[in-house]
Amino acid sequence: MQELSQQIAFILELDKLKAVYRKALIKADNNRYENSAEHSWHISLTAHVLAPYANDAVDISRVTLMLLIHDIVEIDAGDTFAFDHHSVLGEQADKERAAADRIFGLLPLSQREKFISLWHEFELAETPDAQFAKAMDRILPLIQNMQNEGGSWAQNKVLRHQVIKRNHYLESSAPKLWEYVLAQIDIATERGWLRGE
Amino acid sequence: MQELSQQIAFILELDKLKAVYRKALIKADNNRYENSAEHSWHISLTAHVLAPYANDAVDISRVTLMLLIHDIVEIDAGDTFAFDHHSVLGEQADKERAAADRIFGLLPLSQREKFISLWHEFELAETPDAQFAKAMDRILPLIQNMQNEGGSWAQNKVLRHQVIKRNHYLESSAPKLWEYVLAQIDIATERGWLRGE
Numbered sequence: 462m463q464e465l466s467q468q469i470a471f472i473l474e475l476d477k478l479k480a481v482y483r484k485a486l487i488k489a490d491n492n493r494y495e496n497s498a499e500h501s502w503h504i505s506l507t508a509h510v511l512a513p514y515a516n517d518a519v520d521i522s523r524v525t526l527m528l529l530i531h532d533i534v535e536i537d538a539g540d541t542f543a544f545d546h547h548s549v550l551g552e553q554a555d556k557e558r559a560a561a562d563r564i565f566g567l568l569p570l571s572q573r574e575k576f577i578s579l580w581h582e583f584e585l586a587e588t589p590d591a592q593f594a595k596a597m598d599r600i601l602p603l604i605q606n607m608q609n610e611g612g613s614w615a616q617n618k619v620l621r622h623q624v625i626k627r628n629h630y631l632e633s634s635a636p637k638l639w640e641y642v643l644a645q646i647d648i649a650t651e652r653g654w655l656r657g658e
Numbered sequence: 659m660q661e662l663s664q665q666i667a668f669i670l671e672l673d674k675l676k677a678v679y680r681k682a683l684i685k686a687d688n689n690r691y692e693n694s695a696e697h698s699w700h701i702s703l704t705a706h707v708l709a710p711y712a713n714d715a716v717d718i719s720r721v722t723l724m725l726l727i728h729d730i731v732e733i734d735a736g737d738t739f740a741f742d743h744h745s746v747l748g749e750q751a752d753k754e755r756a757a758a759d760r761i762f763g764l765l766p767l768s769q770r771e772k773f774i775s776l777w778h779e780f781e782l783a784e785t786p787d788a789q790f791a792k793a794m795d796r797i798l799p800l801i802q803n804m805q806n807e808g809g810s811w812a813q814n815k816v817l818r819h820q821v822i823k824r825n826h827y828l829e830s831s832a833p834k835l836w837e838y839v840l841a842q843i844d845i846a847t848e849r850g851w852l853r854g855e
C-alpha cells in the first residue's frame with residue numbers, strides 16, 4: 462500500500478489548486494475570479510472541441526493530460542498574470558520548476574517521471590502537442606473576455622499588441638483559429654476593451 | 659465558420675458549470691463549497707493516477723473524457739446530493755437527459771453524437787470504462803472527507819451503510835481500492851464522522 466499512500470497524498474495536494482485564483486472573471490458566477498483548477502477543466506474540454514483545427518497531427522489524449530496538469534505548479538508558485546513584467550515572469554519560471562519537482566515528486570517513482578516530463582514538454586512548447594496545448598491556453602481567455610466586455614483585459618488595461626503577441630502560437634498551430642482571433646481582437650479594439658497603444 | 663460559432667457557443671456554455679455548487683467542501687480554501695467544474699478536473703486526474711488499480715483493461719483517455727463531461731448536465735439540472743431521497747434522484751435523471759440533449763446539442767453534428775453517447779455510457783455504467791469512471795466519482799469524495807473530519811458526510815449526517823453501498827462500483831472495478839475504502843469507512847465510523855445506523 463506504499464504506492465497508494467503516495468497517490469492519495471498527490472490527489473489531496475491537488476485540492477490546493479482550487480484556492481489559486483487567476484485574473485480571469487467568471488461571468489456566469491457574478492464575475493468572481495476563476496481558480497486554476499476549474500480553468501484546467503475548461504481548457505481540457507476546449508482542446509477536445511477545437512482539436513479539428515490543429516494544423517499538425519496532435520495526440521489529443523496527451524494534449525488533454527498536459528492541460529490537466531499545466532497549472533499544478535501554481536500551488537507553490539502562484540498564478541502570474543500573462544501581461545506582467547518580464548522580470549516577474551523570469552523568477553516565476555524558477556519557482557515553477559521547483560514546484561514541479563516537489564508536487565509531482567509526491568507520486569510513486571513509476572508515475573513521477575511521466576508527469577514531470579509532460580509538464581516540461583508543455584513549458585518548452587516545441588512539440589506539436591505542446592504547441593497546440595499552449596494555443597488553447599491563449600484562446601480560452603480571449604473567448605471568455607469577448608463574452609464579458611473585455612473582462613480581465615479591460616480590468617488590467619491590456620494593450621492590443623500584447624494580446625496579438627500572446628496568441629501567436631495559434632498562427633502555425635491552428636491557422637483558422639488564428640484568423641478568428643485576429644478578427645476578435647479587432648472587435649475588442651473598436652469597442653475599447655483593448656487599448657491601441 | 660458555422661461550425662466554429664457552434665463550438666465557441668459550447669465552450670462559453672461550459673463556463674456555467676463553475677457556478678454549480680456541490681455539497682463537498684474544499685478544505686484548502688476555507689471549507690467553501692466545491693463547484694462541479696473544479697470537481698471534474700480533480701476527478702479526471704484522480705483517474706489517471708489510480709488507473710493502475712483498474713481490474714479490467716480500461717482506455718484511460720476515454721475514461722478521462724467521460725469524467726470531464728460527466729457533470730455538464732448539471733448546468734441545467736443542478737447538483738443532487740448523492741444521499742438524497744430516491745424520488746428526488748428519479749426526477750433528476752429525466753432532467754439530466756434533457757440537459758445532455760440541449761447542451762451537447764450546441765456542438766456541430768460531427769461532434770455532438772460522440773459526447774452524448776459518452777455521457778450515456780457513463781450514466782449506464784455497463785462498460786469497464788464507465789464503471790471505472792463511476793468508481794473514481796465515488797472514491798474522490800471519500801478521500802476528501804477523510805482529510806476533513808468527515809466533511810460533507812458529517813455535515814449531512816450520512817450513514818455508514820450508505821457510503822458502503824455508494825462505493826460498491828469499486829469492488830469489481832478496482833478491488834484493491836475497495837479494500838482501502840472499506841478500511842477508511844471503518845476509521846470514519848470509529849471517529850464519529852459516519853453514523854452507524
Ligand SMILES: [Ca+2]
Pocket residue numbers: 532540541
Ligand atoms: Ca497560468
